[in-house]
Amino acid sequence: MRNMSLGNISHPSVKHCADKIDARYPHGRPHHELVPSRYALKVGEIDVMVVSDGVLSLPGEMLGHNVDPALRAAWLEDMFLPPDVLEWALNAVVVRSGGRTILIDAGMGEEYPDARRAGLLAQRLEDAGIDPTSVTDVVLTHMHMDHCGGLLADGVKERLRPDLRVHVAAAEAEFWEAPDFSHVAMPPGYPDALRRTGKRFLKEFHGKLRTFENEYEVAPGVVVQRTGGHTPGHSVVRLASGGDRLTFAGDLVFQVGFEHPDWYNGFEHFPEEAARARIRLLRELAANRESLVATHLSFPSVCHVAIDGDVFRWVPGPWEY
Known part of the structure; x- marks a missing residue:
């Protein structure tokens, strides 16, 4: 040879x-795309596209802030990650089902100017051939600025269709009227930016909001379910068609959450409740073997959950060509 x-x-x-x-x-x-930024797959008859909104750089100490810093440092080293900076992916999802085009989370937009490698969703959607006027529904897993800020970016709102529906849990909309930051461990500046964005979003999109209590079917096989924890109205989106299933978990699952689901994340407003909700979801996903996508898992983030003794294991899904 x-x-x-x-x-x-x-x-x-x-x-x-x-x-x-x-x-x-x-x-x-x-x-402007140094790496691929969109990944398409099928869930039965449902079309799904994971779209990258870039990456956020955050202090390492906000990961697992309820544990010994030495344990956190050891985990980061074991994962070949730097000790001081977390590079968080930002993933959104576009779903087509039943004649509706649904954007699940809207990215950062221009809400935090220091996040210079994020806020790219409008351009990424255009590159993928998705016109904002084709989006019939937006589902917000919660109203942190890296999930709703993209709809506030310059020139975006004007391009949205007048009958757009924005689905969010009623508890979430109520929370951002007077948000509680007493249990978070965020970097300086973030609470003020989050509070400002939440209030602005409620004001500008008030007429388009469609709130639900605990569960709502947005389109055939596309169901949004409130989990709470990360924020009071934090929700996940469950897709099901034929024998295929996929869950978009928003901010309920982070990379460290598989091995250490009881570690608190600095952006969790109610961390104890978030940990309980995370464990419930991971157990369910491991049992039914459905696919998982989450906002801050490395793009395209499609994976499975396995149980490994007393903890969970992240199993990356095979790339679909």
Whole structure:
């Protein structure tokens, strides 16, 4: 068998192949996309696309702030992660079912100017060929600024259809009238920014809100369920079609939450309740073997949950070509 040297592959050849695949963009992607930012899959007859809104850089100490810092540092080292900075992915999802196009969470937008690698969702949706006027529904897992801020970005609201429905738990809308930050461990500046964004969103989208108590079917096979914990109205979205199932867990599940589901995250307003809700959901997903997507798991985040002794294990899903 003849050996092949990687050194024989020239950059012009690679570019030529990419141009053959997608002549619109060099390397097959828009010039501002250094890495792929969208991933499509099917859940039965439901079309699903995970879309990246970029990444947030946050202090490492806000992860597991209820445990010994040495334990946290050891976990970060075991996961080949830096000790001081967490790089949090931001994932949103677009779902098509029953003639409706549903955006699940809307990303950061321009709500926190220091987050310069986030707030890209409007551009990413355009790159994916998704016109804002085609979106019939928005589901917000909760109203933190990295989940609703994208709808407040310049020029976005004007492009949304007048009959857009924004689904959010009634408890969530009520919470942001006077939010409680007494149990969080956020970096400085974040509570004020979150409070400001929540109030602004309620004001600007009041007429489009469709609140629910505990569960609501947005479209065939697309059900939003309130879990509470992270925020009082935090919700997950359950997709089911044929024998396929997938849950978008929002901020209920973080990477550390598989091995240490009882560790508190600094953005959880009611961390004890969040830990209980996280464990319930992970047990259910492990039992029924359905797929999981979450906001802050590495893009595209599609994975499964396994039980490993007394804890859970994150099993990345196979990439679907």
